[in-house]
Amino acid sequence: MISxxxxxxxxxxxxxxxxxYVQNRSYPQTLNAIPYHMMNGMTRGMHRIKKFGSIAYVHKPTGPSRKKLDDKYRIGFLVGYLEGQxxxxxxxxxxxxxxxxVTINEEIVYQDRYDDEKSTTVEDWAFQIEKQPSKKTMKKEIMDM
Incomplete structure (x- = not known):
């Protein structure tokens, strides 16, 4: 799943x-029953099972904290479920x-959106921009070669 x-x-x-979570809700032929049903006496559907690491769009509620031109959702990625909720x-x-x-897009996973070598926050991104050499410095290095 991670890979x-x-x-x-x-x-x-x-x-x-x-x-x-997924294995307990799947039907293994050796048991001839669903493990979750055997443990709890009830069945749960597989309809809410989504791909691990998929991009999730979480709606931000309207209110004083959200201005008119602010984003209407936050972007994260799916990492699991809670039992009984x-x-x-x-x-x-x-x-x-x-x-x-939440709206989950299973066609886009973590790596499609984020790159560990690149930053994922504005502060880190700004810091990386400051670290990069300027065009003058790069031009000078090329001329010195």
Whole structure:
């Protein structure tokens, strides 16, 4: 799961939890029953199972904190589910949040959106821009060769 989404290795625990979540709701031929049904006496559908690491668009509610021209959603990526609750666990660049109302695009995974070598926050991006050599410095280095 981690390699398919090309997520950093520190998400291994979320991948393991999600794998167990999916496996408990799937039908193994050796048991002739669904493990979740055997443990809890009820069945759960597979309709809410989504691809690990998929991009998630979480709606920001209207109110005084959201201005007219602000973004109407936050972008994160799917890392799991919570047992016994509706919704998904979505990871933003620096926080993990459980949300019920989310739109998930399974065609785009973590690596398509984020690159570990590049920054994912505005502060890091601005710092990297400042670190880059200026055009004059680059021109001088080329002329010195």
């Amino acid at each position: 398919a989404a090309e997520l950093p290795m520190f998400f291994w625990m979320h991948a393991l939890k999600m794998a167990v 509706a919704g998904y666990q979505v990871n933003y660049s620096r926080e993990l949040q459980h949300v019920e109302h």
